[in-house]
Amino acid sequence: MKFDIEELLAALPSKEGGDPRAPQAVFQRLKFLAQAMQGAEGQEGVGLLLRWLDQKGWKSRALPADGCPVTIGRDPACEVVLAGERVSRRHCLVRAVLSGGEIVDLDSANGTLVNGSPLKAGALVLRDGDVIEVGGVPLAVVVGRGLG
Amino acid sequence: MISTNDTLLNRLRADNAHEAWKEFYELYWGAILRYARKLGLGEHQAEDVLQETMVALMRILPEFAYDRDKGKFRNFLLTIVHRKSLTVLRRARKERKSQVPWTASGPADGEEFAAHLGGAESEALARWRESLAEEALRRLRSAERLGENTFAVFDAYVMGGRPPKEVAREFGLKENAVYQIKNRVLRRLQCEVAKLMKNSGAT
Numbered sequence: 001m002k003f004d005i006e007e008l009l010a011a012l013p014s015k016e017g018g019d020p021r022a023p024q025a026v027f028q029r030l031k032f033l034a035q036a037m038q039g040a041e042g043q044e045g046v047g048l049l050l051r052w053l054d055q056k057g058w059k060s061r062a063l064p065a066d067g068c069p070v071t072i073g074r075d076p077a078c079e080v081v082l083a084g085e086r087v088s089r090r091h092c093l094v095r096a097v098l099s100g101g102e103i104v105d106l107d108s109a110n111g112t113l114v115n116g117s118p119l120k121a122g123a124l125v126l127r128d129g130d131v132i133e134v135g136g137v138p139l140a141v142v143v144g145r146g147l148g
Numbered sequence: 149m150i151s152t153n154d155t156l157l158n159r160l161r162a163d164n165a166h167e168a169w170k171e172f173y174e175l176y177w178g179a180i181l182r183y184a185r186k187l188g189l190g191e192h193q194a195e196d197v198l199q200e201t202m203v204a205l206m207r208i209l210p211e212f213a214y215d216r217d218k219g220k221f222r223n224f225l226l227t228i229v230h231r232k233s234l235t236v237l238r239r240a241r242k243e244r245k246s247q248v249p250w251t252a253s254g255p256a257d258g259e260e261f262a263a264h265l266g267g268a269e270s271e272a273l274a275r276w277r278e279s280l281a282e283e284a285l286r287r288l289r290s291a292e293r294l295g296e297n298t299f300a301v302f303d304a305y306v307m308g309g310r311p312p313k314e315v316a317r318e319f320g321l322k323e324n325a326v327y328q329i330k331n332r333v334l335r336r337l338q339c340e341v342a343k344l345m346k347n348s349g350a351t
Contacts, residue, residue: 021290022177023198027173029199030199034206037206115195117192125239127200128207129203
């Protein structure tokens with residue numbers, strides 16, 4: 001990349017600045033995505049990358065495009081473990097496929113959101129730049145160059 | 149140091165595009181939402197278009213080869229907004245394939261199957277210009293560069309198509325004042341639209 005994407009989108013209008021009519025939720029997701037995508041540079045050979053923040057910093061989980069689901073939840077046995085009172089023990093499943101990814105909620109108590117919308121029954125297609133919220137914890141979906 | 153002569157596009161592609169991205173977002177969020185809504189998308193879906201358009205731009209723009217003579221950036225931006233709108237529209241119609249079981253074959257890639265502009269380009273461009281014009285009018289109003297009364301006169305006469313004599317009577321003005329308001333607002337509107345179009349290359 002020729003530019004620092006995190007720095008760029010840190011400049012997006014916040015609640016304190018910019019036009020108050022602009023959708024704030026989109027601003028916030030783009031800021032998060034900008035940081036997540038920057039950290040995804042150089043990750044090659046995976047179908048999909050999940051990026052999220054915990055107390056120690058950015059975490060990543062690469063999913064090969066083999067269709068095998070990865071479990072996200074609070075249970076230490078999950079492939080992606082998220083701390084958070086609103087995260088269910090087994091919260092949702094994500095898998096990478098050739099065209100991107102898919103996600104399904106495992107009847108979690110607090111539900112799973114994708115770009116602010118709650119998941120319904122069945123699988124939802126994931127695309128590059130989607131933001132998943134699992135019990136309030138945001139995870140960026142990165143299907144960028146070198147990742148496919 | 150960014151030269152004031154640099155186009156917004158060039159500044160977006162520069163190493164330090166911090167302010168340029170902010171400017172781009174602030175310029176176009178309204179027009180992109182309006183365009184998506186014109187294609188029949190709901191408010192939340194239009195926000196998806198906005199997010200997906202911005203993500204696509206962040207991905208592509210640094211390596212985009214701009215040919216000013218061919219006006220490619222105009223087509224490039226419009227195509228992204230249009231395709232993202234169609235993708236989200238198609239997704240909404242299929243409820244984003246939300247009923248697909250895990251055992252089903254891989255889902256269709258919205259990008260791969262997104263419709264091309266093709267023969268509908270002029271229609272799409274007209275819709276985009278209309279979105280820009282509406283956004284320009286909203287900006288004029290929100291920046292309080294246009295008084296409520298002035299806008300009401302303009303709205304009644306120009307947008308509502310009512311006879312100037314009737315509008316003048318309603319607002320307690322002379323008929324000539326109604327024409328003056330129309331000309332004044334149109335001049336400001338043209339400047340605002342020109343600013344948006346210049347930056348998107350939609351000239």
